[in-house]
Amino acid sequence: MDDVKTPSREERKSALSGLGTSRKRVEDARFTQGKGNYVDDIKLKGMLFGDFVRSPVAHARVKNVDTSAALALPGVHAVLTAADLEPLGLHWMPTLAGDKQMVLADGKVLFQGQEVAFVVGDDRYAVADGVSLVEVEYEELPVVTDPFKAELKDAPILREDIADQKEGAHGARRHPNHIFTWEAGEKEETNKVLEEAEVVADEMVYYHRTHPCPLETCGCVASMDKVNGKLTVWGTFQAPHAVRTVASLISSIPEHNIRIISPDIGGGFGNKVGVYPGYVCSIVASIVTGVPIKWVEDRMDNLMATAFARDYWMHGKISATKEGKITGLWCHTTADHGAFDACADPTKFPAGFMNICTGSYDIPVAYLAVDGVYTNKAPGGVAYRCSFRVTEASYFIERMIEVLAQKLGMDSAELRSKNFIKKEQFPYTSALGWEYDSGDYHQAWEKAMTSVNYKQLREDQAKQLQLFKDGKSRKLMGIGLSHFTEIVGAGPVKNCDILGLGMFDACEIRIHPTGSAIARLGTISQGQGHATTFAQILASEIGIPASDITLEEGDTDTAPYGLGTYGSRSTPVAGAATAMAGRKIRAKAQMIAAYLLEVHDDDLEWDVDRFSVKGAPEKFKTMKEIAFASYNQAIPGVEPGLEAVSYYDPPNMTYPNGAYVVVMEIDVDTGVSDIKQVYALDDCGTRINPMIIEGQVHGGLTEALAISMGQEIAYDEQGNVMTGTLMDFFIPTAWETPNYETDYTETPSPHHPIGAKGVGESPNVGGVSAFSNAVHDAFKPFGLTQAHMPHDHWRVWKIAKDLGLHS
Amino acid sequence: MIPSAFTFYKPDNIDKAVSLMADFGDEARVIAGGHSLIPVMKQRLTDIKHLIDLSGINEIKGIEITDNQISIGAMTTQVELINNEELFKIAPIIREASLQIADPQVRNLGTIGGNVANGDPANDMPGLMQLLDATYKLSGSNGVRDVKAREFYEGAYFTVREDDEILISISFEAPSGGYAYEKQKRKIGDYATAAAGVILKVENNMCSSASIALTNLSDTPVYCNKAVDIILGKEIDNNILTQVIEACVEQSDPVADQRGPVEFKRYVAGIVIKKALTRAIERT
Numbered sequence A: 001m002d003d004v005k006t007p008s009r010e011e012r013k014s015a016l017s018g019l020g021t022s023r024k025r026v027e028d029a030r031f032t033q034g035k036g037n038y039v040d041d042i043k044l045k046g047m048l049f050g051d052f053v054r055s056p057v058a059h060a061r062v063k064n065v066d067t068s069a070a071l072a073l074p075g076v077h078a079v080l081t082a083a084d085l086e087p088l089g090l091h092w093m094p095t096l097a098g099d100k101q102m103v104l105a106d107g108k109v110l111f112q113g114q115e116v117a118f119v120v121g122d123d124r125y126a127v128a129d130g131v132s133l134v135e136v137e138y139e140e141l142p143v144v145t146d147p148f149k150a151e152l153k154d155a156p157i158l159r160e161d162i163a164d165q166k167e168g169a170h171g172a173r174r175h176p177n178h179i180f181t182w183e184a185g186e187k188e189e190t191n192k193v194l195e196e197a198e199v200v201a202d203e204m205v206y207y208h209r210t211h212p213c214p215l216e217t218c219g220c221v222a223s224m225d226k227v228n229g230k231l232t233v234w235g236t237f238q239a240p241h242a243v244r245t246v247a248s249l250i251s252s253i254p255e256h257n258i259r260i261i262s263p264d265i266g267g268g269f270g271n272k273v274g275v276y277p278g279y280v281c282s283i284v285a286s287i288v289t290g291v292p293i294k295w296v297e298d299r300m301d302n303l304m305a306t307a308f309a310r311d312y313w314m315h316g317k318i319s320a321t322k323e324g325k326i327t328g329l330w331c332h333t334t335a336d337h338g339a340f341d342a343c344a345d346p347t348k349f350p351a352g353f354m355n356i357c358t359g360s361y362d363i364p365v366a367y368l369a370v371d372g373v374y375t376n377k378a379p380g381g382v383a384y385r386c387s388f389r390v391t392e393a394s395y396f397i398e399r400m401i402e403v404l405a406q407k408l409g410m411d412s413a414e415l416r417s418k419n420f421i422k423k424e425q426f427p428y429t430s431a432l433g434w435e436y437d438s439g440d441y442h443q444a445w446e447k448a449m450t451s452v453n454y455k456q457l458r459e460d461q462a463k464q465l466q467l468f469k470d471g472k473s474r475k476l477m478g479i480g481l482s483h484f485t486e487i488v489g490a491g492p493v494k495n496c497d498i499l500g501l502g503m504f505d506a507c508e509i510r511i512h513p514t515g516s517a518i519a520r521l522g523t524i525s526q527g528q529g530h531a532t533t534f535a536q537i538l539a540s541e542i543g544i545p546a547s548d549i550t551l552e553e554g555d556t557d558t559a560p561y562g563l564g565t566y567g568s569r570s571t572p573v574a575g576a577a578t579a580m581a582g583r584k585i586r587a588k589a590q591m592i593a594a595y596l597l598e599v600h601d602d603d604l605e606w607d608v609d610r611f612s613v614k615g616a617p618e619k620f621k622t623m624k625e626i627a628f629a630s631y632n633q634a635i636p637g638v639e640p641g642l643e644a645v646s647y648y649d650p651p652n653m654t655y656p657n658g659a660y661v662v663v664m665e666i667d668v669d670t671g672v673s674d675i676k677q678v679y680a681l682d683d684c685g686t687r688i689n690p691m692i693i694e695g696q697v698h699g700g701l702t703e704a705l706a707i708s709m710g711q712e713i714a715y716d717e718q719g720n721v722m723t724g725t726l727m728d729f730f731i732p733t734a735w736e737t738p739n740y741e742t743d744y745t746e747t748p749s750p751h752h753p754i755g756a757k758g759v760g761e762s763p764n765v766g767g768v769s770a771f772s773n774a775v776h777d778a779f780k781p782f783g784l785t786q787a788h789m790p791h792d793h794w795r796v797w798k799i800a801k802d803l804g805l806h807s
Numbered sequence B: 001m002i003p004s005a006f007t008f009y010k011p012d013n014i015d016k017a018v019s020l021m022a023d024f025g026d027e028a029r030v031i032a033g034g035h036s037l038i039p040v041m042k043q044r045l046t047d048i049k050h051l052i053d054l055s056g057i058n059e060i061k062g063i064e065i066t067d068n069q070i071s072i073g074a075m076t077t078q079v080e081l082i083n084n085e086e087l088f089k090i091a092p093i094i095r096e097a098s099l100q101i102a103d104p105q106v107r108n109l110g111t112i113g114g115n116v117a118n119g120d121p122a123n124d125m126p127g128l129m130q131l132l133d134a135t136y137k138l139s140g141s142n143g144v145r146d147v148k149a150r151e152f153y154e155g156a157y158f159t160v161r162e163d164d165e166i167l168i169s170i171s172f173e174a175p176s177g178g179y180a181y182e183k184q185k186r187k188i189g190d191y192a193t194a195a196a197g198v199i200l201k202v203e204n205n206m207c208s209s210a211s212i213a214l215t216n217l218s219d220t221p222v223y224c225n226k227a228v229d230i231i232l233g234k235e236i237d238n239n240i241l242t243q244v245i246e247a248c249v250e251q252s253d254p255v256a257d258q259r260g261p262v263e264f265k266r267y268v269a270g271i272v273i274k275k276a277l278t279r280a281i282e283r284t
């Protein structure tokens, strides 16, 4: 039978759509047809709706909450206030950062938009009417919006509940509005190096307050089944298992009686990691009313009240020799946490991984201190598409490099090159204590500089500058460089936990008799495409085509325990668990194959999708055959079935990195910037799905563009949110989004089972510095050293004005 | 983001609509495309008990062109203004300005009537109507009357329209000469940081007719009569242009918002006026 061709090894491999394949996203069929299933799509019998009465003011005593008119309204079933929650001990709740937060205003409000009462009614209309009828009497108090004024002697005390507490969750507090001081590195030694240095650059770098603003806002449906005592909550949760444990701890409902389900999530970006008053109130309301309760934020609620990101004032000093060899780095950060410390960081890291702020550079000594303070702003401080303050750290060092280059009179590309950690230095221990796993920064940098033709760009820029100086043009050209190193994949249980829960993750695999499979993970996709990529990892590990593997996440009753998806941890941690579970499957499969082929285990070798006898490749058993055998053969010493589970505790973090270049043209009169080129080279180790990587990079770059060029949560002095709608909160459309050129180098992580490092957040981390540096670079010839983001039209115009370019 | 309850009416002719308005007084409001009204209703910034939908009234839809006279029904959508080739031929500035409003979704529903009647200084059409010296036809319980666009606006959201009056059409003479509508905004879908329109004719090297207007640079659209006086009958040179721009900026009175402080807006006003003048002159 000549016409039956045995597929070649390569053909068998490509039939798997495993690692390295640009497999199409399996999620998209339902999303592009409007068939996703989001929280707001969940409709249960008898379900009621809930919504909040929110504070219109930023700081006030709540003298009285009168719910009678609202309760009298037909269609309104209940109105919860702090007084109702207090007997249950639920008027306050713990935050992920070791602080506590009011669920409903307990005598006081501390930020505009704070939850004061929860109205439950038949439908959204009845509830909205009810909300407008709740009368709250406020006695306004002086407002603190400036973190530098929070610790003044006569500053109004925001958190009266802990005013006298000298010890916080992270050590000593020196003022009622002070949360913590967190230090890393060598203070004395760094100061000494700075004092004796030939050159020191000193700058205040502000990374403004912004917001992850996922297109789907936060929400949940809570359903307490009074017959069996089981609570089910569908919600926009980036960490469903952690939510279950926290819910059990604060509600005293046994954990086995709580089921948390994250259905499809329309973007998270860190906004959906924390626990919000809406969840608690929905649960309580469901217990009280005995029917399911739905709560879904509107856009203004989301921007005003659920977790913001950044808001770090980073004062830096960086020293170097005259030749540009960096000798030390010092940083003091004032972190504006808003009214409650509700950051979602690993517990031992109150300032997240801000101590990655030595970046990609071999800096011998460094010191970092972060002071967290309370202000009358919304709580949060979440990792907006980044791993716990890595964006802040990366922006800080990439600005400091630019400022130092300016001071040295040196090209900043050259300065970077001169100070990169060298390939042979990996694994590299940084001055602030991290062990970088791998990297080849010089290779990436050179590739980037060649690809964009850096020399030519600088020549073009000089020409444009001359035209400007000659009065022939009102435009300046800016070249923004950035080289970032992230620290992702939290993380090793020895130093990473959230509220005591170790940050491992898990995968459970079950192979069906006919050779297809289901895999369940402790993570939850919010657009990352886990169902696509994790199936690819498995396909390569166990030789079953990716299309024959179902992937499930987000249901705590069925998925193994894991800490969820944020901080680029899914691939580094759950991806590793997937590979390890796959290897356990393979180990058992090998025993089964040996039995079937009547050889010793060691006589077999793995060959893409089968075990074959060493030296006799025509004798083999495919994974499909082995799967079937595992269900129908009585194999001595081997249990039936083919399943495995792996709980993976990563030995280290992974360190994705990359080199980005942005070129823009800036009109000094209008402040309008025109982005001419965006080049992004990413090294995320082993590349699982190049197409998904590219998609992630495009998305992250667009967020970076938004953040650096206009997106912010702005407050006026009274603490009013000035950017409460998408008219003022910048989300780029296709129109504002430039073309992106993506590129890569591939330096696998040595400790990850497949060498993958994670990429979803890299473009946000690296992109912001590149865009912002381009703006700074344009004005560098006129002496600009630092101008805070966002670089929207008027702020760019102001730079030009202050430099005297408008006369 | 849920409005308070209201009763909804959908009359099929203008008289019925007017009589509903007369019955309910200031508790009633007409709705056209809803793209300015619905957002404020959802935020409960306004309490409307009776909502009268104009979309069933055919007599106030469509574009009529006779000789040099253009009449546009209030319920004509912005996308219809953009797509109408006849209108483009005779008054191309309408398309140029309309394309700078919001985004396609908004323009598919937003009407010219709603845009000019709203009284929002950020809307682009009122400025355009200053430029064209348009006339608004209003129908109320006391009959029909004409009001000049240049006399219609009193302050932000305040116009001379009586509570029971409905704008039925907008008419103007086809402009002649060079034209331009220039708008600086932060992004697609944004209102103007500053916008300016210019229509101008040059004969024998002299400016023989001119019109200049500004959007979102005061609490009403601004017709720059002082600047027009300066340029009329003059030979156009840099000196005159500088004076014209100064006179326009002088007449502006912007307020600070997230787009920027007053000082910035006045500066940018000067820039957009200059751009509009330059382009209009190029097109003469």
Ligand SMILES: Cc1cc2nc3c(=O)[nH]c(=O)nc-3n(C[C@H](O)[C@H](O)[C@H](O)COP(=O)(O)OP(=O)(O)OC[C@H]3O[C@@H](n4cnc5c(N)ncnc54)[C@H](O)[C@@H]3O)c2cc1C
Binding pocket: B029, B030, B031, B032, B033, B034, B035, B036, B037, B038, B054, B074, B075, B100, B101, B102, B103, B106, B109, B110, B111, B112, B113, B114, B115, B117, B118, B122, B123, B124, B125, B165, B166, B167, B168, B189, B190, B191, B192
């Ligand atoms: C995201 C977004 C961006 C936008 N950007 C811009 C922009 O850049 N430039 C711009 O000009 N506009 C912009 N708009 C507004 C848009 O053009 C509106 O459609 C327009 O302002 C109002 O027209 P409408 O038909 O939607 O009126 P509606 O919203 O229905 O009505 C607006 C007001 O006018 C009154 N009204 C309507 N018709 C009549 C009538 N015939 N007689 C008397 N009163 C009447 C209504 O009672 C109401 O008070 C934007 C809107 C949105 C949502």
